Amino acid sequence: MTGRDHPFAPVGGVPSGTAHASERVVSIVQRIVEPVLASLGLVLVAVEVRGQGPNTLIRVVIERPPDQDDGALSVEDCGRSHLLIGHALDAEDPIPHAFVLEVSSPGLDRPIRHVHEFERFKGRLARFKLAGPVLGQMVLVGRIQKLDDAQVWVESVPEGKRSGNATLVALPLADILEARLEVEF
Numbered sequence: 001m002t003g004r005d006h007p008f009a010p011v012g013g014v015p016s017g018t019a020h021a022s023e024r025v026v027s028i029v030q031r032i033v034e035p036v037l038a039s040l041g042l043v044l045v046a047v048e049v050r051g052q053g054p055n056t057l058i059r060v061v062i063e064r065p066p067d068q069d070d071g072a073l074s075v076e077d078c079g080r081s082h083l084l085i086g087h088a089l090d091a092e093d094p095i096p097h098a099f100v101l102e103v104s105s106p107g108l109d110r111p112i113r114h115v116h117e118f119e120r121f122k123g124r125l126a127r128f129k130l131a132g133p134v135l136g137q138m139v140l141v142g143r144i145q146k147l148d149d150a151q152v153w154v155e156s157v158p159e160g161k162r163s164g165n166a167t168l169v170a171l172p173l174a175d176i177l178e179a180r181l182e183v184e185f
Contacts, residue, residue, distance in 0.1 A: 022049040028094040033060055036084045041065070042077060045106050046113060056099040060085060061106050066120055073105040112179040118147040125182040128154065131175045135167060141182060142166070150174065 026047045034044050045061040062081055063073055082103040089101065112121065121144050128140045135156055142154035143166070150173050155166040 025049045025094060028092075029058060029060070029089070032088050032092050032094065033085055036088050037062055037081060040077070040081060040084070041068075042073075042081060045110075054098040056095060056097070057102060058089070058095075058099055059102045059104070061104055063106055078103050078105065108181070108183045110181050112181065115147065115173060118144055118152045118179075121181060122146065125157070125184055126154070127180050127182055128171060128176055129178040130171070131177055134169060134171060134175075140169070140171070142169070152176070 026049050029047045029049065030044060033047065037044055041064070042062050043065050045063050046059075047061075048057075048059040050057045050059070060081070062078070064077075082101060085103060086101050089095075089099075112118065112126065123143060123145075125141065125143055128142070130138055130140060132138075134140055140154065140156055142156040145153040145155055145168065147153075151170045152173065153168060153170050156169050157166055
């Protein structure tokens with residue numbers, strides 16, 4: 001998914017002239033990477049391309065499929081993926097110069113990039129950056145309750161607390177600039 005059609009992109013999409021060339025490269029890298037990851041039993045979360053010339057960084061974010069019980073991605077998984085993705089990119093040569101390849105997991109405080117992930121992370125605590133204030137806040141922390149139509153229902157948690165008097169609130173997807181899981185211990 002490109003920045004332009006990302007469901008949480010600011011109104012107006014990507015600023016003019018900033019990502020068109022890299023969008024094409026991202027698409028090519030995704031096409032190359034997905035079968036490599038599938039052969040390892042892994043899935044692609046995101047591809048980022050930053051920089052130009054030999055300073056180009058290709059960041060590939062991977063994870064185990066959501067339906068796998070163990071779910072934990074190991075350092076060995078990332079290392080093996082890095083090696084095979086690197087060989088595949090070298091063979092197809094989508095970038096005509098040197099680049100740096102980074103392969104990682106989305107992390108404990110992973111971003112929620114796709115609408116269907118709200119269902120996947122139902123019950124989890126998340127931080128939402130909003131286009132306009134909700135309950136007087138531009139940043140809202142709450143437990144994801146459900147997704148329906150064009151909104152996600154969140155049980156808002158008072159600022160600075162992990163529990164307490166919660167308020168159920170509907171956040172329109174169009175008003176969510178960024179959503180990210182919160183680390184819970």
